[in-house]
Amino acid sequence: MPGANVPHVAKSEETRSLIVTTAMRLFTENGYDRTTMRAIAAGAGVSVGNAYYYFSSKEQLIQGFYDEIARQHLDAARDRIDGETAFAARLKTVLLCWLDIAEPYQRFGTQFFVNAADPESPLSPFSDDSSAAREASIGLMREVVDGSDVKLDPELRGQLPELLWLFQMGVVLFWVHDRSAGQKRSRMLVERSVPLLARLAALSRLRVFRPVSREIVDLIQDLAKKD
Amino acid sequence: MPGANVPHVAKSEETRSLIVTTAMRLFTENGYDRTTMRAIAAGAGVSVGNAYYYFSSKEQLIQGFYDEIARQHLDAARDRIDGETAFAARLKTVLLCWLDIAEPYQRFGTQFFVNAADPESPLSPFSDDSSAAREASIGLMREVVDGSDVKLDPELRGQLPELLWLFQMGVVLFWVHDRSAGQKRSRMLVERSVPLLARLAALSRLRVFRPVSREIVDLIQDLAKKD
DNA sequence: GGTACTTCTTGAACACGTTCAAAACAAGGA
DNA sequence: TCCTTGTTTTGAACGTGTTCAAGAAGTACC
DSSP: OOTTTTTHHHHHHHHHHHHHHHHHHHHHHOTTOOHHHHHHHHHHSSSSHHHHHHOOOOOOOHHHHHHHHHHHHHHHHHHTTTTTTHHHHHHHHHOOOOOEEEEHGGGHHHHHHHHOTTTTTTTTTGGGGHHHHHHHHHHHHHHHHTTTTTOOOHHHHHHHEEEEEEHHHHHHHHHHOOOSGGHHHHHHHHHHHHHHHHHHHHHHTTTTTTTHHHHHHHHHHHHHHTT | OOOOTOOOHHHHHHHHHHHHHHHHHHHHHHHHHHHHHHHHHHHHOOOOHHHHOOSTTTHHHHHHHHHHHHHHHHHHHHHHHTOOHHHHHHHHHHHHHHHHGGGGGGHHHHHHHHHHTTTTTTTTTGGGGGHHHHHHHHHHHHHHHTOOOOOOHHHHHHHHHHHHHHHHHHHHHHHHHOOOOGGGGHHHHHHHHHHHHHHHHHHSSTTTTTHHHHHHHHHHHHHHOOO
């Protein structure tokens, strides 16, 4: 039973965290590829085999790190959109907030998202292993919509958080390829695409646009089935 | 000077092609990861070092293969859209044609596109090394637009081929993650999204929609600058 | 305290992609 | 025929991620 003084459990958790901390430090210092498992183990003062006892692969080591970014983003974004009621402003804030938090890690974040692009990898944003993080992110987008005063086709409203999450994945994809200073191209993408999205969403209530809007929602729903 | 009977040059080219052929066979048989460079070399009856004399890496081996798919797609798609004048039909045909041609290779195609997701990799669709193939694909999309009778906002018309190419990249991304039999989910995506795109494109001429449409085009143009 | 059981740790060994110095081969000129 | 120069081929060796049998350390029960 876990308690305040159960030394062996604490020790184990300590070793685990020591390994992941060392790994993150070395990744940021030298990049993912140039950091070897031997170096991580040596830096943490354990054997290679021990690192593999806690993490099943080198890839796995960054999962914890990914969770950390996601957690920071949720907290910071919730804080920043509090009180704001305009849909576009809320969405823009959430996305820019992600760019802020992820900025220091872009260098090896790239490597991370390359691994994540593998559909077989548990790091894929679409995988079962990522479903908790994914649901949390979609939940944030739901807050963005629900906390705003935007008027929407009700059909669209239910689906919108998921669509916004997909859009965020698109922004991340762009960010991974973004080599501009301070990722200012990614910021431009957000600054300018968000108002457009907001206008498109508003247009969804127009009669000419409605059937198209409905069909888009239907299609996404069908594609999401059994995935 | 290359001629009909310059045996040593022919020999070199023969070895190169023998290696790539063997590699492709083994990749399709066993998958990319499970095929070792040693196995490829052995299968081709050469030494490992020799394979590296012709191809600088294992990744590089699939570049030739990628070019082959692209070439087949260009030929087959041009053939299939000949005579068709409806924009939606032309676009749908081109995209479904790609799915047809790529189908046998989905198994290790996945691995290929994972490598391609790395922005640093020469295999990235956005890299300089891929610019020739990229331009060819965009050119095909231009044929799709120009050979059709679609009426468009002229601002949009110039940019549309590039946008359609981007859309195709999106379809490929979906396809990579598609585990359904015969990739029927990807086919559904194409079948149903293309008519929607066509309707959206047509809507671009409506007064309410125009400013939005213009801004989208501007944004894409700015984002494409110096990239 | 001794004994069985689980958790944790080790480092040698393996398989793979990749490199490289050296050898083999080809071709042209003396 | 021998020498020179450039191309092609070799396979041992290196560095890497990963595995695994073995042992050490800790825990629980008698």
